[in-house]
Amino acid sequence: MNRFHVHKGDEVEVISGSQKGRKGKILEVKTDSFRALIEGVNMIKRHVRPTQDNPKGGVMEREGTIHISNLRLVNRPKAARTEKKKKEAKGKK
Template sequence: MATFKFHVKKGDMVKVISGKEKSKTGKVLLLFPTKGRLVVEGLNVIKRHTRPTQLRPEGGIVEKEAAINISNVMLICPSCSEASRTGMRAIEDGSRVRYCKKCNEIVDK
């Protein structure tokens, strides 16, 4: 499978636009580029039943965030604080950066 460039990166604030967590916001913790999925802090929490191990001798039920599809989230622009689409733009030094399509400000600093 190929890896792709996405509209969000690790550390971005995103808003979920569909699914059971719709309209909730959170910070991107992990990206899985080959699968097209990401993990958002505090969202899509599942319960795992774990056996006792040397690292976790008590075992039991552990709550953790599960991955959601990257198409179900939108980036929250840091300058206008709204969920918006992003585009790519080349700047003077030749590098490509993301920009907000609502306020036309550069997202990558």
């Protein structure tokens, strides 16, 4: 298993590419391809065929993935940090 510097829920900034400088929260990390989905960043358009669920079809916009090497950690939620400290404290006893 690979260990990454970013995790689901972290706030990150894109440091290179066409989306450089944009910030957002990580929605999902794809460990097999070293990529992440960031909320509101790298939006792509998909043409959707009409179905019973979506009778109109049309063009749908969603987030695209960005390689993890192009991300910089801005802020990690406090809950994740305290859980890690608690685990470390239990291991030292």
